[in-house]
Amino acid sequence: MDSNSSVHVVLFPFMSKGHIIPILNLARLLLLRRGITITIFTTPANSPFIRKSLPDTQPTVSIIELEFPSNIPELPPGVESTDQLPSMSLFVPLANATKLMQPDFERALHYLSASGCGVSFIISDGFLGWTLQSAQKFSIPRLVFYGMNNYVKTICRVLAVDRSHLKLGPDEPFTVPGFPSIKLTLNDFDAPLNGSESDGAHVEFIIEATIATSKSQGLVVNSFYELEPAYVDYWNREFVPKAWCVGPLSWVEPTRSDRKKEKPxxxxxxxxxxxxxxxxxxxxxxxxxxxxxxxxxxxxxxxxxxxxxxxxxxxxxxxxxxxxxxxxxxxxxxxxxxxxxxxxxxxxxxxxxxxxxxxxxxxxxxxxxxxxxxxxxxxxxxxxxxxxxxxxxxxxxxxxxxxxxxxxxxxxxxxxxxxxxxxxxxxxxxxxxxxxxxxxxARKAVEESGSSWRTLDQLIDETCMNMDPTHVLL
Known part of the structure; x- marks a missing residue:
């Protein structure tokens, strides 16, 4: 990547600590490159955690708060993240409620474009599939972050097509087509891959997210090539979009020099x-x-x-x-x-x-x-x-x-x-x-000469090269 270039990346993590933390580490990884600025979208209740986690990244990181929808029948008042849910059975209502944030998200993208802060590309959580529509309106490439490894993604995609395992008992072993060494059971899966659900809000949500992912520019994966080469290669040979391994992201956790002298x-x-x-x-x-x-x-x-x-x-x-x-x-x-x-x-x-x-x-x-x-x-x-x-x-x-x-x-x-x-x-x-x-x-992968470091550079170069230079202003 040209060190003199100006790249503006939008990051939009899902409202869950397990999704936010690796995205924040990805932000730190991006900032190790010169000429990159970042805007992170979140909600008011999640913003304090993000700001506390990124105290040393100003002014290259901006945070935009979008109001989380209120009066969602299934959700208790004030809940804006999965760790606040009384039960994970309410995950789909929480995820679906984020769709109501789309108009505010698009107004913010319009403002960024109109103020001369054009967005080079968006990396949004796979659970925020609706952000693809927003990215397309502004001719901005969208990449997807799920937080899963290639092993899981590949197995789930293969079994979503080949459903012969659904005829077996819950603990009856079977092999995965294309990977005869892998032995699994139905109990290794939640719905819908275990056959317990064939329709309903959960299945619809997964289908919507999968379609949005398939139409996006790429997958940003918190893994490294040497950890699972067979699965990275299989995915990139058989499926879309392309998977980019840029991890382990935890290697770029912030230094703890700012911790108070008194240890916990x-x-x-x-x-x-x-x-x-x-x-x-x-x-x-x-x-x-x-x-x-x-x-x-x-x-x-x-x-x-x-x-x-x-x-x-x-x-x-x-x-x-x-x-x-x-x-x-x-x-x-x-x-x-x-x-x-x-x-x-x-x-x-x-x-x-x-x-x-x-x-x-x-x-x-x-x-x-x-x-x-x-x-x-x-x-x-x-x-x-x-x-x-x-x-x-x-x-x-x-x-x-x-x-x-x-x-x-x-x-x-x-x-x-x-x-x-x-x-x-x-x-x-x-x-x-x-x-x-x-x-x-893992350590070698994220060093400057390592596979993940090089992959992130390639991702930035290829994505920016494919960007439409004339953003649509709505």
């Missing part, structure tokens, strides 16, 4: 574990996992019996059942209910394992920190991510339900067994060695 209590606790020579298992399941009290209780019993040191970040309702555990393991285990800096935790030298829901952000952050994963997926793409972590990459182990399925109740005995296996067993040592190698490959 949880970092002090980890520091103490280092002094004691104790390895710590970090446990977190994201902000949207809905875990029953019964399951939390079994997890607590298993962790207590394991005698492993652990740091458990709990967001689930009903976490009061863990109060007894906190008393029993005081000093050895720490339960935290506040927001923590996950990247900093994973990079702490005392943390030697991560029990995770396998959201892709968390999986990549763990890989980058060379911390092996104990995969316990809950929803969405997490089951496929868990397969990838344990079976494709061999950087983690997998927790299975008591009935042998990939879904279902997990007893305390299984929790105890798998925690010990990861933290103390030979299998844990094997995946620890493997994740160190993969983490090093």
């Amino acid at each position: 209590d949880w970092i002090k606790w980890l520091d103490q574990k280092s002094v004691e020579g104790r390895s710590v298992l970090y446990i977190a399941f994201g902000s949207q996992a809905e875990i029953t009290k019964e399951q939390l209780r079994e997890m607590a019993i298993g962790l207590e019996r394991s005698e492993v040191s652990f740091f458990w970040v709990v967001r689930s309702k009903g976490s009061e059942v863990l109060e007894e555990l906190e008393e029993k393991v005081k000093g050895r285990g720490l339960v935290v209910r506040e927001w923590v800096d996950q990247v900093e935790i994973l990079r702490h030298d005392s943390v030697k394992g991560f029990m995770s829901h396998c959201g892709w952000n968390s999986a990549l952050e763990s890989i980058c920190a060379a911390v092996p994963i104990l995969a316990w997926p809950m929803m969405a793409d997490q089951h496929l991510n868990a397969r990838m972590v344990a079976e494709e990459l061999s950087v983690g182990l997998r927790i299975m339900a008591s009935n042998g399925s990939v879904r279902g109740f997990v007893g305390a005995d299984i929790v105890e067994k798998m925690v010990k296996k990861l933290m103390e067993g030979e299998e844990g040592e094997e995946v620890r060695r493997k994740v160190k190698d993969v983490g090093e490959a």
Whole structure:
């Protein structure tokens, strides 16, 4: 890219921390190139988090707030993000409500064009498929960000066409056409790929998003080529739009030099574990996992019996059942209910394992920190991510339900067994060695000579080259 060129990128993340955070890291990655300015669109309730996350990027980053629609029948008043939803069953109403923001979004694009701040291209979340129409009105290329890896995207696209797996039982294994080494079950999928839904608002939303994606300029992927070359190549050979691997985006997390000198209590606790020579298992399941009290209780019993040191970040309702555990393991285990800096935790030298829901952000952050994963997926793409972590990459182990399925109740005995296996067993040592190698490959990918760095440069060049120089002013 010509260092003297002026490129203006619009970023529009979906209203969910798991989607916003990687987009903010992408903004930082873009700003490492000269001549780039960025405008981020969000809503008033999400704006403070974004502004707090980007304090050192002014004046090259502007933030435009669009009012989130009010009086949506299914949504509680004031809810503007998934982490505020009382249940993830309300995801589709939240996502569909964003369509009502389209007129304000287009007025803002018009203002940017009219004020001489022409937009070079838009990167918007795949859940905001309606932004394609807006981009087309202004002759602006639109790229899509889903936050998924190529392994998941490719499998889901192949199985959306070949639906023979829908005839099988929920735990009956099958292979994926074109990838005979992959063994999956229906329980690895949510609707509609598990056959439980054939119509309705959820299916309609997925179809709309898929069509908008297929008509967009490209896919921006939080992954790196060396991690999954067969799936990147297959996608770019068989499907559209082109996938651009520019990650891992967590490598460009902001430096923490601006942190107050006083360390958070949880970092002090980890520091103490280092002094004691104790390895710590970090446990977190994201902000949207809905875990029953019964399951939390079994997890607590298993962790207590394991005698492993652990740091458990709990967001689930009903976490009061863990109060007894906190008393029993005081000093050895720490339960935290506040927001923590996950990247900093994973990079702490005392943390030697991560029990995770396998959201892709968390999986990549763990890989980058060379911390092996104990995969316990809950929803969405997490089951496929868990397969990838344990079976494709061999950087983690997998927790299975008591009935042998990939879904279902997990007893305390299984929790105890798998925690010990990861933290103390030979299998844990094997995946620890493997994740160190993969983490090093991730670091090299985002260096200036690396594959992801070069790919982002190519993306900018090709997208700007295809841009219509005369934006339409409406």
